[in-house]
Amino acid sequence: MITRLKRSRQMIRLVRPMELTSSDLIYPVFIREDGKRFEIPSMKGQMYYSLKSCSDVCSKVVNLGIPAVMIFGLIKKKNVDGSVALRKNGFHIEIFRKLKKEFGDDLVLISNVCLCDFTLSGSCVYMEKGKVLNEKTAKMLGKIAVVHAEAGADVVAPAAMADGQVRHMRSALDEAGFEDVSIMSYIKTDSCLFHPFFKAVSSSKTPRKGVDSSKFRTDIINRKMFMAKVDLDISEGVDIIIVKPALTNLDLILLTKQRYPNIPIAAYQVSGEYVMIKAPSENGYLDENALLMESLNSIKRAGADMILTYHGLEAAKLLKKEF
Ligand SMILES: [Zn+2]
Numbered sequence: 001m002i003t004r005l006k007r008s009r010q011m012i013r014l015v016r017p018m019e020l021t022s023s024d025l026i027y028p029v030f031i032r033e034d035g036k037r038f039e040i041p042s043m044k045g046q047m048y049y050s051l052k053s054c055s056d057v058c059s060k061v062v063n064l065g066i067p068a069v070m071i072f073g074l075i076k077k078k079n080v081d082g083s084v085a086l087r088k089n090g091f092h093i094e095i096f097r098k099l100k101k102e103f104g105d106d107l108v109l110i111s112n113v114c115l116c117d118f119t120l121s122g123s124c125v126y127m128e129k130g131k132v133l134n135e136k137t138a139k140m141l142g143k144i145a146v147v148h149a150e151a152g153a154d155v156v157a158p159a160a161m162a163d164g165q166v167r168h169m170r171s172a173l174d175e176a177g178f179e180d181v182s183i184m185s186y187i188k189t190d191s192c193l194f195h196p197f198f199k200a201v202s203s204s205k206t207p208r209k210g211v212d213s214s215k216f217r218t219d220i221i222n223r224k225m226f227m228a229k230v231d232l233d234i235s236e237g238v239d240i241i242i243v244k245p246a247l248t249n250l251d252l253i254l255l256t257k258q259r260y261p262n263i264p265i266a267a268y269q270v271s272g273e274y275v276m277i278k279a280p281s282e283n284g285y286l287d288e289n290a291l292l293m294e295s296l297n298s299i300k301r302a303g304a305d306m307i308l309t310y311h312g313l314e315a316a317k318l319l320k321k322e323f
């Protein structure tokens with residue numbers, strides 16, 4: 001009789017095989033070089049921070065028991081080939097130096113490493129005549145990873161989906177003496193759920209116009225293609241896999257967990273999922289907190305060991321209230 005196991009709230013808690021905690025969460029933080037601090041229009045409730053004010057939100061993260069932040073640096077001047085990423089004393093260097101100095105080992109600093117942060121086109125990869133230049137992209141990502149590691153990043157997260165990106169990053173980091181810096185690679189299905197994020201990180205009214213993301217993300221319908229990318233990144237020495245988005249890829253989280261039970265898996269509850277949780281509550285259709293906890297628990301149940309979520313601060317507060 002299953003009802004016996006549901007006799008009381010504490011009985012229900014007791015028999016749970018897993019429990020979401022604040023230590024499962026990673027909070028993404030957007031930091032602007034122009035120093036402006038305001039609410040992100042495409043992601044209401046989330047803020048852009050300045051170099052100065054990012055310490056405040058990181059303190060909140062630490063105080064809520066969240067172990068890590070994913071840093072997105074929004075630079076003032078991008079260039080065609082993204083080589084500004086390698087400039088001395090660039091904005092990302094300032095961010096990591098500052099946060100490492102202030103928080104030390106109390107906060108894991110994860111750096112999002114992608115060409116779109118630095119290229120005028122907003123493309124995540126180098127392309128020529130419609131073809132992705134994997135090696136050229138991967139080599140550049142390796143160089144950027146070293147710059148961020150030198151400045152204090154604990155983990156680098158290649159986001160370009162280029163074949164060979166983990167291999168190049170690992171060897172570049174090792175050669176530079178950063179054997180202890182982990183690589184956490186994104187594996188993304190081609191999804192409309194990234195759109196509010198691209199609106200947030202692009203100054204253009206039509207973000208990433210002309211960028212064909214189907215060339216570098218995996219086909220949402222094709223799980224074999226997704227798993228082939230997982231296999232490739234693991235063969236290249238990745239430490240942690242990020243499945244992105246989470247909601248539409250719960251089966252892929254489970255598949256990855258089953259195939260690689262010893263590799264930590266992160267799931268990214270992306271910007272589109274964030275607004276999908278926010279919007280119905282604004283109209284009174286659904287309870288935001290209940291929907292948030294249900295979705296996070298379903299992601300964890302699918303096999304995620306950690307979850308990147310824009311609802312990180314709210315989720316950690318709710319988890320504190322749980323008795
Ligand atoms: Zn990118």
